[in-house]
Every structure is written in structure tokens, then in C-alpha cells.
Amino acid sequence: MMERPRGTRDFLPAEMARRREIERAMRRTALEFGYGEVQTPTFEQTDLF
Structure with missing residues (x-):
């Protein structure tokens, strides 16, 4: 079995x-203030840190 x-x-x-629900409210508020969505990788290379 895999572990997280x-x-x-x-x-x-x-x-x-x-x-x-919370994400929707935050997204709606951000859009109202002109912010857009950005998606970044879930995990990065360990040598980045």
C-alpha cells in the first residue's frame, strides 16, 4: 500500500x-478586484530548495 x-x-x-465553498468565495472576491488565477506545480524538484 502506498503512503501519502x-x-x-x-x-x-x-x-x-x-x-x-470557501474557495468559491475567495475566487469570486479576487476576481472582483481584478486578480486572475495562476496554477503552479503541486511538487517541485528537491534541488530547488
């Missing part, structure tokens, strides 16, 4: 529903 990487966690459905 140290320092990460899983979010179950009930918690994800609440997190999505």
Missing part, C-alpha cells in the same frame, strides 16, 4: 464540500 507524502493530508467529502 510526509506533510500532506487527505480531505474527505464533507470537509471538501466546505473547502470548495
